[in-house]
Amino acid sequence: MGKSISLCIWLLALLSIFVQADEHTHVYSDNEETILWMNTVGPYSNRQETYSYFSLPFCKGNKESIGHYHETLGEALLGVELEHSGIDIRFKVNTPKEEICRRVMSNDDYEAMSFAIQHDYSYQMYLDDLPLWTLVGEVDPADHNAVLLYTHKKFEIGYNGEQVVDVNITVDNKVTLKPNMEVIYTYEVIWKPSGIQFENRFDKYLDPTFFQHRIHWFSIFNSFMMVIFLVGLVWMILLRTLNKDYARYHKDDVESDDNDIGEDYGWKQVHGDVFRPPSYPLLFSSIIGTGYHLLSVVFVMIALAIVAEFYTQRGSLMSATIFVYALCAPFNGYFGGGMYSRLSGKRWIKQMVVGSLLFPVMIGTVALTINWISIYYHASRAIPFTTMLAILAICSFVVLPLNFLGTILGRNLKGQADIPCRINVVPRPIPDKKWFLEPWFIVIVSGFLPFGSIFIEMYFIFTSFWAYKIYYVYGFMFLVTLILMVVTACVTIVSTYFLLNAEDYRWRWCSFLSGGSVSVYVYLYSIYYFLFKTKMYGLFQTVFYFGYMGLFSIALGVLCGTVGYISTASFIHKIYSRIKLD
Numbered sequence: 001m002g003k004s005i006s007l008c009i010w011l012l013a014l015l016s017i018f019v020q021a022d023e024h025t026h027v028y029s030d031n032e033e034t035i036l037w038m039n040t041v042g043p044y045s046n047r048q049e050t051y052s053y054f055s056l057p058f059c060k061g062n063k064e065s066i067g068h069y070h071e072t073l074g075e076a077l078l079g080v081e082l083e084h085s086g087i088d089i090r091f092k093v094n095t096p097k098e099e100i101c102r103r104v105m106s107n108d109d110y111e112a113m114s115f116a117i118q119h120d121y122s123y124q125m126y127l128d129d130l131p132l133w134t135l136v137g138e139v140d141p142a143d144h145n146a147v148l149l150y151t152h153k154k155f156e157i158g159y160n161g162e163q164v165v166d167v168n169i170t171v172d173n174k175v176t177l178k179p180n181m182e183v184i185y186t187y188e189v190i191w192k193p194s195g196i197q198f199e200n201r202f203d204k205y206l207d208p209t210f211f212q213h214r215i216h217w218f219s220i221f222n223s224f225m226m227v228i229f230l231v232g233l234v235w236m237i238l239l240r241t242l243n244k245d246y247a248r249y250h251k252d253d254v255e256s257d258d259n260d261i262g263e264d265y266g267w268k269q270v271h272g273d274v275f276r277p278p279s280y281p282l283l284f285s286s287i288i289g290t291g292y293h294l295l296s297v298v299f300v301m302i303a304l305a306i307v308a309e310f311y312t313q314r315g316s317l318m319s320a321t322i323f324v325y326a327l328c329a330p331f332n333g334y335f336g337g338g339m340y341s342r343l344s345g346k347r348w349i350k351q352m353v354v355g356s357l358l359f360p361v362m363i364g365t366v367a368l369t370i371n372w373i374s375i376y377y378h379a380s381r382a383i384p385f386t387t388m389l390a391i392l393a394i395c396s397f398v399v400l401p402l403n404f405l406g407t408i409l410g411r412n413l414k415g416q417a418d419i420p421c422r423i424n425v426v427p428r429p430i431p432d433k434k435w436f437l438e439p440w441f442i443v444i445v446s447g448f449l450p451f452g453s454i455f456i457e458m459y460f461i462f463t464s465f466w467a468y469k470i471y472y473v474y475g476f477m478f479l480v481t482l483i484l485m486v487v488t489a490c491v492t493i494v495s496t497y498f499l500l501n502a503e504d505y506r507w508r509w510c511s512f513l514s515g516g517s518v519s520v521y522v523y524l525y526s527i528y529y530f531l532f533k534t535k536m537y538g539l540f541q542t543v544f545y546f547g548y549m550g551l552f553s554i555a556l557g558v559l560c561g562t563v564g565y566i567s568t569a570s571f572i573h574k575i576y577s578r579i580k581l582d
């Protein structure tokens, strides 16, 4: 009872984090203050490396500051750092060119500013939640050692009724930067009536010509063909293996080679060993439980993303993912705990803790490493201490209890072993076989087709994460995910069939790893992407990129591995339960 009450309180606290995200009504009366928030500045070639805007020698306008923007959890994790610009902008009031502030560039300021300009730094602002980007300056085309700083900002704001629906910024008035000079920053505001509907004001940030390119459609079509082929293949294998048993019932067409299953070659030989628990059952069930968990999160999130337009709310995708992850924790316990019990594991509390913390600890390790580097670089990516506490609290007060609940349910409802063949007491020796039937080879090769079905989508996802594109085609993503699941399932079934025919019964880990090996290819692809599609440089960007890409690949691997294992397990149940009939 006490537990459930504290759980409710936590859920409410979590919910309030999301409700705060909508504190603006987005309706203004004439002459009402419209706040321009300065967000972050960073190199154009890597959207994820960001610093606070005022870490560069800009300066604030003299308008009274109204304190810090109230951040959501997702924003804090994403390094959003909104600070009031001090620029006075009023709804439907045009402002001719006016001074914001002036600043004398010290030597340090000069160094910082010219470094930023030479590395194509750009900064981002928000006006009524609409993002604006612009470059800090440019290298003087006439003299490559000199840099030009843009000192004038012209805002053109479109309004429709009482709402802001469009914002453009143009920068102007280049000055050649020199140490000890005085820079005068100026701005100008022009309001224009606009026909854009408020609901559609984010459309201009989407890029249909990029995302709905022929290539995109073509790749889906291609993968779909592959799915048909693979499903056909699996179907044939099933028919072939089951047909022999079928023939036995019709005594009239008994063939000479199936007089007794005990003497048969191949997969039937290992019927006394296939249902032997895998090595490391605790780890195995924890990983499979995590896989189910991630699977549920991915499907819920894609479904939510198709319905809700997350890109219109900063950080909401991130907050929602954490929320959904916490709520889906029972799946982890239910499937992981149930499986551990079926494998007759005894230390179920340990399994539950390992299962629920496996993935969070992995993320935490990578995030903390990157955090150290961000702190060293003073990047805005550094996660605030309170946010870390919040995450820790969610893990221990929501994820763990829910996981516990799932484990109890799983052990009671799905904890009984239901295997069609008895396990022999003495394990059968595994015969020598050709190198291409060795598990490691099967594992490596199996990842290839699943990778083939997603690598074009990977390009779109990577590009929207590392470059300036908003990913919005979640329908595509949904299709590709489905295709990936089906391809993975088929490929692991086929490869497990080969493994069992070579009389090797260690299919559990093998089917998991066969499904998961797609992550190796994805990681290799991300290296290619880093080298040839991005212009990232420096320790921070490199560690950040490879750290998060590694996490992404591992998560994908666990997910696909689980799908591979689930489908193989049901395939094996099917074919071996036919044996029992004799």
Ligand SMILES: *[C@@H]1O[C@H](CO)[C@@H](O)[C@H](O)[C@H]1NC(C)=O
Residues within 6 Å of the ligand: 156, 157, 158, 166, 167, 168, 192, 194
């Ligand atoms: C912003 O720029 C776009 C493209 O140049 C233009 O169509 C739109 O009218 C501009 N909006 C405002 C408010 O000036």
